[in-house]
Amino acid sequence: METSLFPKDPFSFGYNINRPIQGVFHSHNQYEVYYFHGGKCNYLIGDKIYVLAPGDLIILNGMTLHCANVDPDYEYRRSTIHFDPVYIRPFLELTGAVNVLKPFQDLRNYRIQLRGQDKEEAERLLLNLSGFNRRKDLIDFNRFRLAFVDLLYFIYQFCQKPLEEKQEFPTDKEKHVQDIISFVESHYGEDLHMEQLERELHLSKYYLSKIFKDVTGVTIFDYLYQLRINQAKILFLLYKDMSVTEVCYQVGFKHLAHFSRMFKTQVGNTPEKFRKQMRT
DNA sequence: TGTGCCTCTAGAGGATCGTA
DNA sequence: TACGATCCTCTAGAGGCACA
Numbered sequence: 001m002e003t004s005l006f007p008k009d010p011f012s013f014g015y016n017i018n019r020p021i022q023g024v025f026h027s028h029n030q031y032e033v034y035y036f037h038g039g040k041c042n043y044l045i046g047d048k049i050y051v052l053a054p055g056d057l058i059i060l061n062g063m064t065l066h067c068a069n070v071d072p073d074y075e076y077r078r079s080t081i082h083f084d085p086v087y088i089r090p091f092l093e094l095t096g097a098v099n100v101l102k103p104f105q106d107l108r109n110y111r112i113q114l115r116g117q118d119k120e121e122a123e124r125l126l127l128n129l130s131g132f133n134r135r136k137d138l139i140d141f142n143r144f145r146l147a148f149v150d151l152l153y154f155i156y157q158f159c160q161k162p163l164e165e166k167q168e169f170p171t172d173k174e175k176h177v178q179d180i181i182s183f184v185e186s187h188y189g190e191d192l193h194m195e196q197l198e199r200e201l202h203l204s205k206y207y208l209s210k211i212f213k214d215v216t217g218v219t220i221f222d223y224l225y226q227l228r229i230n231q232a233k234i235l236f237l238l239y240k241d242m243s244v245t246e247v248c249y250q251v252g253f254k255h256l257a258h259f260s261r262m263f264k265t266q267v268g269n270t271p272e273k274f275r276k277q278m279r280t
Numbered sequence: 281t282g283t284g285c286c287t288c289t290a291g292a293g294g295a296t297c298g299t300a
Numbered sequence: 301t302a303c304g305a306t307c308c309t310c311t312a313g314a315g316g317c318a319c320a
Contacts, residue, residue, distance in 0.1 A: 194313065209314060221291080221313075244304065258292060260305060272304060 032060040039076035100152035103159035
């Protein structure tokens with residue numbers, strides 16, 4: 001059994017039984033919420049191994065390489081939600097809002113062991129999400145978003161203590177890469193150059209591109225383009241009357257030709273075809 | 281750990297074509 | 301005629317290497 005709201009970005013929800021992607025390390029530029037219902041599984045994140053028990057919930061900054069190593073002799077059940085952080089930003093701008101993305105940004109990868117009533121509440125929230133995971137209209141779509149923000153608040157309360165205790169990044173190198181990601185996420189809609197990063201972070205562009213690739217496995221511009229294409233897909237989804245040209249400039253591309261090519265490479269369809277799919 | 285330089289590849293931008 | 305896709309050329313940026 002497998003359900004999915006959006007097959008790919010900006011948001012995807014899945015509940016799987018015995019459908020593990022076993023032993024394959026992967027990374028992505030989305031954040032991930034992983035909930036383990038049952039089975040036998042070791043979850044590998046970077047150089048850490050988590051032996052999972054039912055009720056374990058893992059938050060992931062997808063850039064770190066990770067994979068689930070599952071024992072096929074046991075029924076494996078898990079829920080996963082991949083999401084683009086840009087997509088949650090409007091909810092962070094509300095008066096009195098809590099930065100529910102902070103655990104993903106600062107802790108990056110963290111396991112919460114939910115038991116008893118907490119476990120029941122997590123499963124109820126996931127069930128709600130599953131219910132809205134029909135994507136028939138904007139009502140279901142927005143109810144899914146609101147339910148997901150509720151889940152993020154639920155997760156946040158378990159992260160408050162580790163966030164307070166958290167020390168700074170173990171190395172300057174990782175701190176620099178986080179600074180690059182933060183800068184790119186805030187300025188992806190503008191005309192970005194390596195010189196800007198050089199000036200902003202006071203490090204040479206040669207060094208910045210090198211450490212970014214070392215830590216994340218992708219180049220700064222690969223990351224930037226993924227971010228822009230994700231945002232374009234969100235705009236096509238939410239503003240069905242927006243033209244390809246408008247979306248192109250809105251997300252920071254200066255040339256339609258380049259946008260069209262990058263979009264087709266990442267999504268598999270041209271922007272216009274994707275837009276038409278969203279309108280039907 | 282951080283910088284500088286060089287080479288080569290992939291991205292940027294202009295021109296052109298296709299289609300509604 | 302406007303919009304979007306594709307082709308082609310040039311250059312910016314990634315990656316490798318040496319060095320402080």
